[in-house]
Each structure stands twice: as structure tokens, then as C-alpha cells.
Amino acid sequence: MPSTTPAPDIAASNTSLRAYLHGLPGVDEVGARERAAQLATRSVKTTAKAQAIDLAIRMVDLTTLEGADTPGKVRSLAVKAAHPDPADRSVPPVAAVCVYPDLVAVAVEALADTGVAVASVATAFPSGRSPLAAKLSDTRRAVADGASEIDMVIDRGAFLAGDYRAVFDQIVAVKDACAGAHLKVILETGELVTYDNVRRASWLAMHAGADFIKTSTGKVSPAATPPVTLVMLEAVRDFHALTGRRVGVKPAGGIRTTKDAIRYLVLVNEVAGAAWLDPALFRLGASSLLNDLLMQRAKLSTGVYAGPDYYTLD
Amino acid sequence: MADEIFEYAPAPESRAVVSLRSSYDLFIDGEFTPASGEERITTLNPADEEPLAEVAVASEADIDRAVRAARRAFEEVWGPMPGAERGKYLFRISRIIQERARELAVLETLDNGKPIKETRDVDIPLAAAHFFYHAGWADKLEHAGLGPAPRPLGVAAQVIPWNFPLLMLAWKIAPALATGNTVVLKPAETTPLTALLFAEICQEAGLPPGVVNIVTGAASTGRALVAHPGTDKVAFTGSTAVGREIARTVAGTDRRLTLELGGKGANIVYDDAAIDQAVEGVVTGIFFNQGHVCCAGSRLLVQESVAEEFLPRLRARIERLRVGDPLDKNTDVGAINSAAQLARIRDLAATGEQEGATAWSPACDLPERGYWFAPTVFTGVSQAHRVAREEIFGPVLSVLTFRTPEEAVLKANNTPYGLSAGVWTEKGSRMLWTANRLRAGVVWSNTFNKFDPASPFGGYKESGYGREGGRHGLEAYLDG
Structure with a gap:
């Protein structure tokens, strides 16, 4: 928590960047877990729950990231994204559909005029183990095909080796390749392990130009957890206080139930503040979550649960 | 939206x-x-001042009857009973508390004013845990390090406060019963109801008659109980003023005494602390249970070099506290327990401003009825101010600063009390250095207000003497 605006050249060298990141206050692991657990006991019912469910739907990045993805799969996901519940047109569309770069063109075409954004994982997702040139061309291709949001992965190997400058430079280069597309920087917190690392990686990514910081690829366990998200929300809150710029947060992976989603919204509200309760600043990276949100939404409005067969599996 | x-x-x-x-x-x-006698007192819901129930006021004659019943039960049933058998009753009580947890939690919230999330998640589970823990000791007392065959004292007179009614009952009754003593317990005047529900639980558990006796009433009942010559042990938790009076009463008799009194705990935040968690701990330290906690961290000692960064974060966090209906599951801060306590908090807070400290409270709408006091932080406080010296026993935090670890310890110890303290630093050596020098019965490191039946609790100086909980707590009820 630096109290003064950092000198613009904190990334002048790896040494200066390290000094800056290691000067951030530590995170007490027990305390962070405890705070997240306490906020999980908030009771969100009736009208508040109905509004929270609709907001959560509007924050979903509906995701398919399988080797077996095909144009057909992406098209059906796009239909689902634009009209999540075919039986109820009052359900809002999700925020974005998230696909691999080679399927961006298919998604863009399928989502034309729906208001749903196309996001693409790039930079040799999920491991990030490719030369920078390959990562940049991956990014450029996705943007050229019409992706308006890019989800990149940081070089965790470089981060854990202490080469923060390399991580920083790659984010700057990818941001440049985004040419205006929104950049979400995936920290892969399951590989960074400690909350101190999560805080440092968050600040590093924000200073390098991230529009969003994202927990995970969904390919590594653990993926998003409430305490990790808490630490990242503290980081964006403090970064805003320092610079005036609001960076978004996206937990991804392992968020399956409405209860989980609402707990994340409570975290956002009570840690970063209500300004972040907006799809422009908070997203939920998920696939199966959407159907549970739809089921709970119908339960609230009709009083009965329809079986899972009433919701499409796309 | x-x-x-x-x-x-x-x-x-x-x-x-x-x-x-x-x-x-x-x-x-x-x-x-x-x-x-005919006299009765009415207990209120402090959140809306509605009467909940009337309870009897025990006279000296009633106390005498209760002490005789306890003596008889001690001599004929409970004292001679093998520890393993006593343990079974305690396990049973623990189980029933767990089974009736929701009922106890709601009743405690109604009678006390504390938020349901605290009674549900702290008071009642911990009360059950105390019985569970001590049940395990009942047949192992010869291994407690108090001699080869420690003997119970006899009849214990126990007087408990209103801030954690059922939990304080458990702290008192569980060790007394596990060690083979019988008890006469007086709950606080404003919070008798969970103790009376506990009496029903004793019946449900089939506890032999006279082992536990609950006598309700006000100060005169308490005075009669601690003065009764037929008891062998007096255990009191409450204010230092009443504790002094009890010590005088018991002095010169061969009755044993433990006192758990007031505190003015210091929370020391060093410049290298994990700041977000330290903010959280300071908030918990003083606003948990509306600050009606003898071990509350009512003095924040923050290193001057980070005070300017720390205090805005603290205020932002306090603004998030939800003050209101104690029965609402999202309420963080409930009602002040009584009109008398509210008046005392107001008086002391007023002296803070008169003496030149600056008060701050978040914008919060307090309910019109009931006893309410907004969370308050005093800055610009010096050691000489009354808000820094006297126990307020309410949601009022006094902020002081320090420059060096030596100064932090000096200020933390500069109080007649010595119950609790907190140390917030990421540096292990500094934490240990500080903890070794603090004159407080409990020192929490990078956390606050953590309780466990296995951990002894008690104070230095005017915070009382004797320990409750853990192996050490058994000693107060046994002759080696």
C-alpha cells in the first residue's frame, strides 16, 4: 500500500520492480481466509437475491476451452449467451463468450448484434510456455478476427524465478498487441500459491496496463477461491485510490452454484465497493454456473424448481 | 441498480x-x-425495549436453600460419583446445547442485544465446546499435574456478567462440574434467560438434583450469594469495582476466589503489519459484541509512521459495519445491553471530547427504540485521557500512536489492567520480543478475540486473578 504515487519508472529494472513489489504490505493468510469466510455468511434473500442473480448473469463470461471445441459448439454457446433461457426472454444476456483464438471469427459472426462480447484466451493459453513472438501473434490474430477482450496468461515461471521485469514487459507487449481490445491478465493463482505472490502479481499486472486481473485459467487446481479474490479486490481498490484508475477482477474456474456467485458479489461489494458491481469491472469466468443461475431465478419467480432437463446444455 | x-x-x-x-x-x-418474596424483575429486549419475561428475585433465604441443596448433592451424589460417570452428564449437556443451538442463539440475541451471527457462530458453539472439553477431563484429573488424587472443593458460588451470558455460564459450570463440585450460579440481572433455559437442559440431561442451581436477581442477590458461608469457592466475572467488593467479602475466610475483571486491551500495529488483516483485527477487537468484551482491544496503538495510511482504511472498514436489528443475519453490530450501560458509554465518550480528543462515527441510522450507540473512534488521544485509561465496555476505540517497539510496550502496559493485548507484525522476532514484555493474560498475534476451551484465560493486576479454561482452569476447583 504505497502512500505516494510511485515513480513512473518502477519497472526501470528488475531490481527496482522487485523493491517495489516486495515493499507492498504482506497478506496474513489466516486473516484473509477468515475474512472471506465471514463474508460468506451474508444472507442474500428475496428481492436482493433476484437482483443479484440477474447481475451475476450479466457478469458471466460463458466459456468453452476444450481441445474438442468446434464451430458448431461455439455457435450453440453463442445462442445460449444471447438468450440464456429460451423460455424466458426477460433473462439478460451474459457479458461475453470466451473461446480459443482460432474460433473467434465463428463466435463474432454468431454474436453479431447481440451485445455479447467475444473474449479470447491468447498467449499460448493455458501454460504460456511459448516464445513471446508466438504469444503476440496469437493475440493479434484474435483481435484481428474481432475479439474485443483478450485473456492472457502471465509467465509464472519468470515470476517464480524472480524475473518480474520479464513478466511486466510481456504484459506491456501483449497490451500493445491488443490494439484497444480489453486486456485481462490471468495470474494463475493456483501456481503462485501464496497470497503475498497474488498481491505482488496483481500490482505488477495493473502497473503494466491490465484492464482486468483474473485468477485462473481453470486448468489448474485450485482455481478461483474467495480469499484469493479478496486479495485481488483489495489490490484493485488500493490501485484506484493510488492512481484513480479502476481495474476489473475476474475469478474463473470452480464457480458452479448461484450461492458461490452471490458470495463473490458480496466480496466485491464489501471489499472493493459498489462501483465494482458492474460487468465492466467484475466478471465470473464459468460454464456450468449459468444453468444454476437460471434455475434459481425461475425458482424465485415461480416458486418451483424445474428439473435440469429444462435448461439447455450448451 | x-x-x-x-x-x-x-x-x-x-x-x-x-x-x-x-x-x-x-x-x-x-x-x-x-x-x-414477591419481588420480580423484568428482562427486556434491548433492541426494542419490549419486555421479554419476568424472573424471580432470590432472597437470602432462597440463596440458603440453594446452597443447602448444592451441599447435599455434593456430599451424597456428585462428589462420590466416579469421574467417568460425571463426564457422561457433561457430554450429554454439551450434546443438548448443540441440539438446541438455534433456540439458545435466538434467545441470547433477544435478551442480550448481540447479533444473531455472533450467538449462532460464537457464543453457543463455544459454550457447547466448553462442556465437551471439560467432560473429557472428568475422569483424568489425576493426570492434570495437580497431585495424584486432586479433590473437589465442594459448593461453588458463581456470579456471571451480561456480555456473554450462556458462554460465561459454561466457563463457570463446566470446570466446576467436571472436577466434582456443585454450583449455585447467579446470571446477570439483565440477561437471565439462557441460564434458565440451561436449567431446563440440566433437567433434560437427567442431572441429579442440586448439582446445578440457578438463582436470579440483582446486586443484592449476588451479594448474598458470595457472602454465604456455606460455599467453598467464589468465582466472579464482571467489573473491577464489584470484584474489589467481593474480594473484601471473601477475605479472611477459607473460601477460594477467582476474579475475571475488566480490561483496557492494547492492539499494537507495527509498520510492517499485514495491513488489511490488521484493520480487520482492530475492528473485530473493539466492535465484536458491541465492545462489551472484557478483553476488547479498546486501545489501538499504531506506529506513527503508518498511522496516516492505517486510519483511513480503518474508517472505511467501519463504514461497512451494519448496525441494527440483532436478529437480522447480516447485522454486524447490535444493541447496547441496557439503559444503564448506554448511559455509562455516553458519559465516558463525552469526556473524550471534553478532554480534547476527536470523535468520529460512520453515518449510520440507529433505530429509534432500544439502546444504541454508533461505533466510535477517538483520535488525538493521549495516555492521560479518560477514554485511554478507563474501561468503556462499549463500541468505542481510542487511537494512540508510538514511535518504537519500546514505546509501544511501555504504553500498552501503562494501565491498571492486564487482560489482553494484540500484536500485529509480519516479523516473527519482533512479535516474540513484544509478547514477552506485555503484561497481559492473553496476547494474540496477528489475530484477536480468539477463544478456545483448551486455552487458559485470565488477567494481571486489576484484571483479576486465577485462570479459566484449559488445564490451568481446573486448579481453581481442585485441592491438590
Whole structure:
């Protein structure tokens, strides 16, 4: 928590960047877990729950990231994204559909005029183990095909080796390749392990130009957890206080139930503040979550649960 | 739209789980039995000042009857009973507390004013845990390091406060019973109801008559109980002023005494602390249970070099506290327990401003009825101010600064009390250095207000003497 605006050249060298990141206050692991657990006991019912469910739907990045993805799969996901519940047109569309770069063109075409954004994982997702040139061309291709949001992965190997400058430079280069597309920087917190690392990686990514910081690829366990998200929300809150710029947060992976989603919204509200309760600043990276949100939404409005067969599996 | 969502629609816990009687008698010798006099007191819900029930006021004659019942039970049943058998009763009580947890939590919230999330998640589970823990000791007392065959003292007179009614009852009754003593317990005047429900639990558990006796009333009842010559042990938790009076009463007799009194705990935040968690701990330290906590961290000692960064974060966090209906599951801070306590908090807070400290409270709408006090932080406080020296026992934090570790320890110890302290630093050596020098019965490191039945609790100096909980707590009820 630096109290003064950092000198613009904190990334002048790896040494200066390290000094800056290691000067951030530590995170007490027990305390962070405890705070997240306490906020999980908030009771969100009736009208508040109905509004929270609709907001959560509007924050979903509906995701398919399988080797077996095909144009057909992406098209059906796009239909689902634009009209999540075919039986109820009052359900809002999700925020974005998230696909691999080679399927961006298919998604863009399928989502034309729906208001749903196309996001693409790039930079040799999920491991990030490719030369920078390959990562940049991956990014450029996705943007050229019409992706308006890019989800990149940081070089965790470089981060854990202490080469923060390399991580920083790659984010700057990818941001440049985004040419205006929104950049979400995936920290892969399951590989960074400690909350101190999560805080440092968050600040590093924000200073390098991230529009969003994202927990995970969904390919590594653990993926998003409430305490990790808490630490990242503290980081964006403090970064805003320092610079005036609001960076978004996206937990991804392992968020399956409405209860989980609402707990994340409570975290956002009570840690970063209500300004972040907006799809422009908070997203939920998920696939199966959407159907549970739809089921709970119908339960609230009709009083009965329809079986899972009433919701499409796309 | 976003703002509306986290108005969090009301989420009240149902009162239906509690069936209150309009009037309660004394619990003596296994039965509810009328008091000898007509006098009764009414206990209120401090959140709305509505009467909850009337309870009897025990006279000296009633106390005498209760002490005789306890003596008989000690001599004929409970004292001679093998420890393993006593343990079974304690396990049973623990189990019933768990089974009736929701009922106890709602009743405690109604009678005390504390938020349901605290009674549900702290008070009641910990009370059950105390019985569970001590049940395990009942047949192992010869291994407690107190001699080869430690013997119970006899009849214990126990007087407990209103801030954690059932939990303080458990702290008192569980070790007494596990060690083979019988008890006469007086709950606080403003919070008798969970103790009376506990009496029903004793009946449900089949506890032999006279082992536990509950006598309700006000100060005169308490005075008569601690003065009764037929008891062998007096255990008191409450204010230092009353504790002094009790010490005088018991002095010169061969009765044993433990006192758990006030505190003015210091929370020391060093410049390298994990700042977000330290903020959280400072908030918990003083606003948990409306600050009605003897071990509350009512003095924040923050290193001057980070005070300017720390205090805005602290205020921002306090603004998030939800003050209101104690039965609402999202309430963080509930009602002040009584009109008298509210008046005392107001008086002391007023001296803070008169003496030149600066008060700050978040914008919060307090309910019109009931006893309420907004969370308050005093800055610009010096060691000489009354708000820095006297126990306020309310949601009022005094902020002081320090420059060096030596100064932090000096200021932390510069109080007649010595119950609790907190140390916040990421540096292990500094934490140990500090903890070794603090004159406080409990020192929490990078956390605050953590309780466990296995951990002894008690104070230095005017915070009292004797320890409760853990192996050390057994000593107060045994002759080696």
C-alpha cells in the first residue's frame, strides 16, 4: 500500500520492480481466509437475491476451452449467451463468450448484434510456455478476427524465478498487441500459491496496463477461491485510490452454484465497493454456473424448481 | 441498480424457535421453585425495549436453600460419583446445547442485544465446546499435574456478567462440574434467560438434583450469594469495582476466589503489519459484541509512521459495519445491553471530547427504540485521557500512536489492567520480543478475540486473578 504515487519508472529494472513489489504490505493468510469466510455468511434473500442473480448473469463470461471445441459448439454457446433461457426472454444476456483464438471469427459472426462480447484466451493459453513472438501473434490474430477482450496468461515461471521485469514487459507487449481490445491478465493463482505472490502479481499486472486481473485459467487446481479474490479486490481498490484508475477482477474456474456467485458479489461489494458491481469491472469466468443461475431465478419467480432437463446444455 | 442489491433484503432469524414463558421461578434442587418474596424483575429486549419475561428475585433465604441443596448433592451424589460417570452428564449437556443451538442463539440475541451471527457462530458453539472439553477431563484429573488424587472443593458460588451470558455460564459450570463440585450460579440481572433455559437442559440431561442451581436477581442477590458461608469457592466475572467488593467479602475466610475483571486491551500495529488483516483485527477487537468484551482491544496503538495510511482504511472498514436489528443475519453490530450501560458509554465518550480528543462515527441510522450507540473512534488521544485509561465496555476505540517497539510496550502496559493485548507484525522476532514484555493474560498475534476451551484465560493486576479454561482452569476447583 504505497502512500505516494510511485515513480513512473518502477519497472526501470528488475531490481527496482522487485523493491517495489516486495515493499507492498504482506497478506496474513489466516486473516484473509477468515475474512472471506465471514463474508460468506451474508444472507442474500428475496428481492436482493433476484437482483443479484440477474447481475451475476450479466457478469458471466460463458466459456468453452476444450481441445474438442468446434464451430458448431461455439455457435450453440453463442445462442445460449444471447438468450440464456429460451423460455424466458426477460433473462439478460451474459457479458461475453470466451473461446480459443482460432474460433473467434465463428463466435463474432454468431454474436453479431447481440451485445455479447467475444473474449479470447491468447498467449499460448493455458501454460504460456511459448516464445513471446508466438504469444503476440496469437493475440493479434484474435483481435484481428474481432475479439474485443483478450485473456492472457502471465509467465509464472519468470515470476517464480524472480524475473518480474520479464513478466511486466510481456504484459506491456501483449497490451500493445491488443490494439484497444480489453486486456485481462490471468495470474494463475493456483501456481503462485501464496497470497503475498497474488498481491505482488496483481500490482505488477495493473502497473503494466491490465484492464482486468483474473485468477485462473481453470486448468489448474485450485482455481478461483474467495480469499484469493479478496486479495485481488483489495489490490484493485488500493490501485484506484493510488492512481484513480479502476481495474476489473475476474475469478474463473470452480464457480458452479448461484450461492458461490452471490458470495463473490458480496466480496466485491464489501471489499472493493459498489462501483465494482458492474460487468465492466467484475466478471465470473464459468460454464456450468449459468444453468444454476437460471434455475434459481425461475425458482424465485415461480416458486418451483424445474428439473435440469429444462435448461439447455450448451 | 447495483447499490440496491446490497441493501441486502432483511434476513431475520425466526423468533418462533423460542417459547418464552411469561414468568420464571428459581431453579433449586432440580426444580423450578418460587422465590420466598414477591419481588420480580423484568428482562427486556434491548433492541426494542419490549419486555421479554419476568424472573424471580432470590432472597437470602432462597440463596440458603440453594446452597443447602448444592451441599447435599455434593456430599451424597456428585462428589462420590466416579469421574467417568460425571463426564457422561457433561457430554450429554454439551450434546443438548448443540441440539438446541438455534433456540439458545435466538434467545441470547433477544435478551442480550448481540447479533444473531455472533450467538449462532460464537457464543453457543463455544459454550457447547466448553462442556465437551471439560467432560473429557472428568475422569483424568489425576493426570492434570495437580497431585495424584486432586479433590473437589465442594459448593461453588458463581456470579456471571451480561456480555456473554450462556458462554460465561459454561466457563463457570463446566470446570466446576467436571472436577466434582456443585454450583449455585447467579446470571446477570439483565440477561437471565439462557441460564434458565440451561436449567431446563440440566433437567433434560437427567442431572441429579442440586448439582446445578440457578438463582436470579440483582446486586443484592449476588451479594448474598458470595457472602454465604456455606460455599467453598467464589468465582466472579464482571467489573473491577464489584470484584474489589467481593474480594473484601471473601477475605479472611477459607473460601477460594477467582476474579475475571475488566480490561483496557492494547492492539499494537507495527509498520510492517499485514495491513488489511490488521484493520480487520482492530475492528473485530473493539466492535465484536458491541465492545462489551472484557478483553476488547479498546486501545489501538499504531506506529506513527503508518498511522496516516492505517486510519483511513480503518474508517472505511467501519463504514461497512451494519448496525441494527440483532436478529437480522447480516447485522454486524447490535444493541447496547441496557439503559444503564448506554448511559455509562455516553458519559465516558463525552469526556473524550471534553478532554480534547476527536470523535468520529460512520453515518449510520440507529433505530429509534432500544439502546444504541454508533461505533466510535477517538483520535488525538493521549495516555492521560479518560477514554485511554478507563474501561468503556462499549463500541468505542481510542487511537494512540508510538514511535518504537519500546514505546509501544511501555504504553500498552501503562494501565491498571492486564487482560489482553494484540500484536500485529509480519516479523516473527519482533512479535516474540513484544509478547514477552506485555503484561497481559492473553496476547494474540496477528489475530484477536480468539477463544478456545483448551486455552487458559485470565488477567494481571486489576484484571483479576486465577485462570479459566484449559488445564490451568481446573486448579481453581481442585485441592491438590
